[in-house]
Amino acid sequence: MRALCLHGARDLRLDEIPEPQLRPGTVKIKVEWSGICGSDLHNYADGQVPPGFVHPLVGEKGPHVQGHEFAGRVVECAPGVEGFPEGAVVAVEPLISCGTCAQCQRGHYNLCADFGFIGLMGGGGGMSEYVVVPAERVHRMPDGIGTDTAALVEPLAVAWHALRRANLRKGDSVVIIGGGPIGLCLLLAAKAWGAGFTAVSEVRAARRKAALDFGADLVIDPTERNVVEAVREHVPGGVAASFEASGIGTAAIGPLLGVLAKGGTAVNVAQGRAAEFHQSMLMVTEINLTGSLAYNGPDFPEVIAAVADGRLRPDALITARIPLEDAQQNGYEELLNGDGSHMKILIHP
Ligand SMILES: [Zn+2]
């Protein structure tokens, strides 16, 4: 079958590889759509997971198939696996975890000692015709939801988990630093949770427009306006939760903490530059500063339920649909070098 594999930094190749075979407890899926994620771009640009990398739980040498935000249709299941009829639309939760370490035992398998991602570190990936994954990582979509929408569940679950990390409650006000795909997923998810006032800070015009279209109450260009002042004009006491989705380091941490009410929670959801800030403010404000990694337990099911009942309408995140052979040029390179007008580019393998 055809598969897009990473052979090194900026070296993606469309390889012919053997079709994956069912193992005990797995489901075989014909992939229909696979999104390109920020972590895919980091990996592509820097070759973070080199072809020689062997994940201890997967045991596969590279070049590794790419794509961890994917959905498709069930082809067949291993004996004893039930609930996935042939042709059913499914989204995949692409986490690799051991199931036995202390964190896995508590259900925090996103914090597994041997944590990894299918589609980055082996175990197949969404940028190939077929993939075989453990049944407990396969989520069936309700009737009427397409495989394209299903491919958006993964980034939405990243946002959903971050809202849980903030203990967000109905009516809470929210500020999001960075209006890229994860920032916009945070905005959509916050609104689905019933957040009150929402604000997004973003330098690129195309993304500010997208944030407005997605219903942000306030959109700020941080090169033109002081984010803390702009937010506090609307919410004088400060907001309940703020999210860092820009990765710009020190320039983000000031507004991230400065917009919060005393006792509020800031959640870092970004990979990026280091940030410098004065930790004394955590003492005088009892602000919680924490992080959020991927998702676990209820995140995928809750996102799928919100998509099914219409609280989450994410399809406008999809800005292009391209075939596998165009993925490097019109997908990865376009996202790295473009003007920021693309949100999610979906690849059809
Ligand atoms: Zn991702």
Ligand SMILES: [Zn+2]
């Ligand atoms: Zn574990």
